[in-house]
Amino acid sequence: MGDVPDTRERFRRACAAVVGVLPGPLRRIVAPSLVGFAVVNGFTFGVDLLLLSLLVDGLRLPLWAGVTLAYGxxxxxxxxLNRWLNFDPERPVGAQVGRYVAVIAVNYAVIVLGVTHAGAALGVPxxxxxxxxxxxxAVFMYCAMRWFVFGRTRTRTRT
Incomplete structure (x- = not known):
C-alpha cells in the first residue's frame, strides 16, 4: 500500500504537466483537476457504455434498467477514483458522499435519463x-464535483 500516495502524486503531476503545455490563455483557465476529471470520467464513461451495451443488448434489459445499472x-x-486521484481524499468522506448522491440524483434524472430517452425517442441509437x-x-458533474462535492468548506475564524 506504500505506492498508493505515489500513484496519486504521479497522477496529479501528470495532470499539471498537461496543463503546463497548454497555450498561455488556456494554461491560466484550465485547472489540473479538470484534466484529471477528464481522464477519470473518460474511463468511467467507457465503463458506463460497455455495461449499457452488455445489459441492453446482451441481457435484453429495458433501456431504463440498463442505463440505471450502468450509470450507478x-x-x-x-x-x-476522483476522490482518490483528483480531489481531496484526506477530508471526511461522509459529507462528500451525501453531496455526491444529491448531485448524481439530479444529473441522472435531468441529463442521463432525459437526454438519453429524448434522443432515443427521436430515433437516435x-x-x-x-x-x-x-x-x-461532463460539464455539470465537473462543476458540481469541484466546487460542491469536493470543494473546500468555509470555516469561520474569530478575531
Whole structure:
C-alpha cells in the first residue's frame, strides 16, 4: 500500500504537466483537476457504455434498467477514483458522499435519463443518445464535483 500516495502524486503531476503545455490563455483557465476529471470520467464513461451495451443488448434489459445499472456502477467508480486521484481524499468522506448522491440524483434524472430517452425517442441509437447526455453531464458533474462535492468548506475564524 506504500505506492498508493505515489500513484496519486504521479497522477496529479501528470495532470499539471498537461496543463503546463497548454497555450498561455488556456494554461491560466484550465485547472489540473479538470484534466484529471477528464481522464477519470473518460474511463468511467467507457465503463458506463460497455455495461449499457452488455445489459441492453446482451441481457435484453429495458433501456431504463440498463442505463440505471450502468450509470450507478460507473458513478460509484467515478467517485472513488476522483476522490482518490483528483480531489481531496484526506477530508471526511461522509459529507462528500451525501453531496455526491444529491448531485448524481439530479444529473441522472435531468441529463442521463432525459437526454438519453429524448434522443432515443427521436430515433437516435441509444449509444449515441447516451454519448450526447455524457457531454452535457461532463460539464455539470465537473462543476458540481469541484466546487460542491469536493470543494473546500468555509470555516469561520474569530478575531
Amino acid at each position: 456502477t460507473a458513478f460509484a467508480l467515478s467517485f472513488v 441509444y449509444q449515441l443518445a447516451r454519448l450526447a447526455a455524457g457531454l452535457c453531464e
